[in-house]
Ligand code: TRP
């Protein structure tokens with residue numbers, strides 16, 4: 001997809017504990033790439049953490065700062081991405097409330113994560129209002145910034161889908177200002193004769209023949225207009241789609257490629273499986289964890305040959321080893337010419353090497369908490385500027401702006 005500088009991305013992570021190498025290889029490396037291609041907002045969503053940890057929120061504050069340090073340590077650049085804490089932009093709560101007025105209960109009840117999590121997290125009482133509203137709060141995070149894309153894992157796609165429906169419903173309910181059609185016609189005229197004609201043609205092919213390409217072209221045409229206001233642009237896009245003025249664009253999920261890095265037991269790396277290596281785990285612990293990781297159970301004695309495909313160490317080699325090393329492992333394992341500790345050594349070295357610069361950068365931030373606070377403050381301010389503007393518009397179109 002072509003990267004355009006003015007497209008926004010928003011993503012968030014719940015501060016529920018230490019980040020691990022699975023997060024790094026999945027989510028964070030993806031963010032590192034995206035921050036150079038889009039205007040990115042990355043949010044530490046502490047309210048979302050509270051939906052499950054409300055009974056004992058004591059760890060949230062520390063997790064928030066540790067998460068900020070983790071992000072910075074891997075190279076998220078506050079010079080290009082805005083890093084902020086959700087609760088420091090209270091406009092999110094206001095938008096969540098306003099969305100809740102028209103969000104159908106059934107939409108929330110049918111989100112697959114809702115029942116899933118209720119069944120899985122049996123140690124917590126999640127029959128709460130806040131937990132049901134979790135995806136709606138997420139929707140408010142996303143549309144607040146009029147984001148085009150939301151980088152998320154597979155498990156979050158349903159939430160982005162619901163966000164699209166919420167945006168669409170909002171536009172439908174509140175985008176039909178008095179005299180909408182006339183205003184849209186007026187706006188179209190401001191594009192100049194030639195563009196007006198093109199716009200009308202594209203509009204007809206889309207609305208009469210469902211030509212998706214025409215829709216895309218017309219949208220691009222509108223977006224390339226320099227001398228029309230944002231409001232007019234929203235009207236033109238809404239008019240084109242046959243709805244109201246497009247106040248919130250419908251965001252798309254940008255599926256994060258699954259991390260190839262599996263956990264110490266060969267399952268997906270996850271805190272709940274207890275098979276993780278933390279992003280900033282200390283070196284002796286990394287070494288101990290890898291040395292004691294299970295291997296192919298057939299290799300009881302050093303002289304027993306094995307099969308890498310039955311061994312979780314092999315999955316780590318997939319991420320870290322070059323072809324020569326992989327050949328060495330395959331041959332050595334199957335012929336029992338290497339022992340499992342020999343085989344693990346290069347993995348240990350590679351993980352330590354990967355973590356070293358991260359650990360060093362993290363240390364600088366840990367030693368200077370004021371710097372971290374400063375970076376986050378700036379991110380919160382930048383996010384808030386956008387949020388304030390969005391809420392002005394929202395209150396106005398909903399008819400609750402009393403000026
Ligand atoms: N629900 C997301 C998760 O658990 C976290 C999240 C909250 C989020 N708000 C968001 C992700 C907005 C993307 C965009 O991973």
Ligand code: SF4
Pocket residue numbers: 295296299306307308311312313314329332333334338339340341343344
């Ligand atoms: Fe696994 Fe390597 Fe041992 Fe083979 S030699 S079982 S791949 S650790």
